[in-house]
Amino acid sequence: MKRRDFFKKGSKAAIAAGILPLASSSCASQKSITNTTSKDKWNHLGKGKIGVSNRKKEIDFEVVIIGGGAAGICAAVASARNGAKTVLIQDRPVLGGNASSEMRVHLNGVNNIKGKAERETGIIEELLLLNRFENEQESFSVFDHVMYDFVIREPNLTLMVNTQAVEAIMDGTVIKSAKCWQATTETLYTINGKVFIDCSGDGLLAATAGAEYRTGREGKQEFNENFAPEKADGWQMGATLLMSSKDMGKPMHYSPPSYAIKYTHEGAHKRRKFAGFQDGIWWIEVGSNDDIIADAEINRHKLMGYLHGVWDYIKNSGNFPEAENLALDWVGSLPSRRESRRFIGDYVVSEKDMTQHKNFYDAVAFGGWSLDEHNPGGIENISEPPSYFHYHFKSIYQFPFRSLYSKNISNLMFAGRNVSQTHIALSSSRIMATCALQGQAVGTAATLCVQHATTPKDIGTKYINQLQEQLLRDDAFIPNKVANDNADLAKQASTLFADSTSSGNILNLTNGISRDINGEINHWQSKNTSAEIQLEWDTPLNISKIELKCDTNLSRNIMMRKDSRNDALYGNSIPKEMLKTLSIQGRVNGKWIDLGGINQNKTRLIKFSFDTQKVTAIKINLKETYGAKKIKLFEVRCYA
Structure with missing residues (x-):
């Protein structure tokens, strides 16, 4: 697959200094995120000459959740409502991840089975219903605030935004603390917890803990997957940068910026269509055959160039007269990522678990978005279709609890695109509302870990019925599982x-x-x-x-x-x-x-x-x- 190189003059060196190492020992030596006040020359005119106040803080919680997307929100709310003292740590100023105003991706779920939706219920539905009450104008920026209110109103839940978990502090195979850097306050937090849930997508905390993970595509034979490539490779589905336009009621001029990448659509596959281009084009996408996290800034710059190149083509090629009065009114600067690390649990969900509708004794969530294998090269491989296939399900499939916790870190769970699954399985379950169901499941499981003073693995073996019954009571749905709460x-x-x-x-x-x-x-x-x-x-x-x-x-x-x-x-x-x-x-x-x-x-x-x-x-x-x-x-x- 041919990838074009748009960075001729040392772009990799330019961003290398901004990449945090993943090894725990390396992270421990990161002087750039620790406060050294001995040379501070602060002259506080109200109090006299003083040094900087202590900006190293330590806080105790029972459940620590990393990542404030749909999965993390649902995990945090479930944990707090079921009685655990919970913190949600989000590295952005807003919640919602890909669904936030920063990226504006539709919060899709099962969406369409046999011409009908089989929509998710539970916490994610409650959030979407609240948005219908409080955001009738359908503003993504207001949705940010709806999500914020949804989280902070929970009495057992603390929210920390603009905060990134950069290192796990370990005691053997147990995470004791998360080192977190809050950029806006220049504060280094040590967050202690009993259970940790990584819903961040990329899973930096889990990686620094030493949790086993893999990236790339499995070969066809490993899991007997029909849609997998013949041999394993490093390709991961790419990130997309979105945009939206507005009809100004008069002809609008557009000149591309200096970094725009010329786009002509010459030789493009016929399935690269422009329907609905007014609201963005999902196939303005760039993937990676190597370290997609390390390449993030290179790919962001590329995506900004491609976005403006495509919009220039729409506005100025003469092929879209309907775009004459349109002008960009929002352009994303933060790409929406689909795939990076997939952490290994006691079970790895694969293609046939979904297509054959395997019945799991420890099922805690479901999905049903089609298997959707994107072109690995994205827009850098326009001669091929943007998505190779959609395998449409006739009914929803189950997702097991064993795929939502780490096999080698005893108090670590996951929800979202970083859970234990193959690349092909990810192509379906990565959808945000499906991730949210996983989030509610692990958030509920975390409270059981606290109550029983045990591990996620033990919840899956000794207390799985209690977990499932609580999820059903809280309006989650588990296919083929009938509620039978003896306390009802x-x-x-x-x-x-x-x-x-x-x-x-x-x-x-x-x-x-x-x-x-x-x-x-x-x-x-x-x-x-x-x-x-x-x-x-x-x-x-x-x-x-x-x-x-x-x-x-x-x-x-x-x-x-x-x-x-x-x-x-x-x-x-x-x-x-x-x-x-x-x-x-x-x-x-x-x-x-x-x-x-x-x-x-x-x-x-x-x-x-x-x-x-x-x-x-x-x-x-x-x-x-x-x-x-x-x-x-x-x-x-x-x-x-």
Whole structure:
């Protein structure tokens, strides 16, 4: 494969000084990130001549999560909500990773199975729903702030932005601390923790810990993968730089900058199309056959040149008259990376695990985006298609917990594109909402590690059912796994009935399956715009929590798109099916008392907590949706 060299004069030497070494011993000697105050000549006019205050700090947490993309956000929120003292460390000023305003990639997930979505639920859906409430204008910059609010409102969760974890401090095979450099405050933090989760994508912390990893493409024979190359090689899918344009209502001139790389489209493959170019072109992409992390700044510069070269072609070649009034209104400067390190767990997920829908006893997440092998050379190999194939799944596949923790570092887990999988498997599971499901799984597992004073490996062997049950309770979905929480008192109700039914069965609310799937109905739906559901017990029992799962139309995606698409597969508003207003009552000593109410519900998983009441019945008054004429529920749970 031919790669052109646009750097003739020492560009590699120019960036080498900015690369941190990966070996733990080397990182320990990095003087550039430690504070030396003996030569500081600060003259504080308010206090007199003083030295710089101590900017080395040490903080203790139970769970330490590196990387604030979709996976890291969901891991951190899951960990905090389940009771662990948690910190989320993000090296950028904003959260969201590739979905942030810095990169603006659609937060895709399963997206489309058999012409219908099988959308993710749980924490990632809660975040996307909140964005529909708080960001009706669909601004990526506002989405940054929605994500920020979503994280910092959690009482057990501390957020540290502009902070990079640069070194793992080890005690044998256990990570004791993460050395972190916060650039904005010139502070070197030592973050102590019991469990560490690397959701950063590139996985610098995990690499400095000595966690085993690989890069590149496996050969066909290693995992018997149909879509793998014949022999292993070093190629990794490239990073992309996006842009967006605006119709100015008049002809707009464009002159490319000095670093633009001339683009002609001559000899380009017919599948390199320009549809939707107004919102960016994903195949402006550069990969690597070697160290894609070390090449990051070289590739960033190339991508900026290619982006402007392609836009120059669109504006000035005469082939796109529809672009006459368009002008760039945003240009990315931070490429969106698809692939680098893949850390090795107790199981390596491969192509056939997905295509043959392997049933894992330790399944904790799912995916369904197509296997999507990009052209390794990206835009530097325009004679070949930008993506070689899409293997479209007919149903979703499982992802096992054994692929989400390190095989050789005992308290380290992963979520995102750096998990234990082959290159071909990565081509599907790298999608952000799939990574988010992995994040919720490991964040929940981390709290179990703390509670049981054990390792992720032990969670996978001794406590896997507890992990799966908690994920299902928290509205994650695990294919082929039916919830059976012994603490759920709704399952003990002697009678469960509704005042009307138009579809489904009221008993579906306790059948352990919280969505309609594979053509099977698992819901109850009323006949009217309001309804009542009642649970009865033969003897009084104590209840302090009631949890419901309502309808948010999982056949329609709700992630924000640059084109604000609104059709059968994508919705750009609050799902009209979602329950808006409801209240609950309990029968105590023969009389109904109010236990709680919500006037503007914003989540699929609806929770009520109240002082413990000894009841013989619970009545759920469903009053209003966001526009649907009937009310649909999938689950009711009650807890002491």
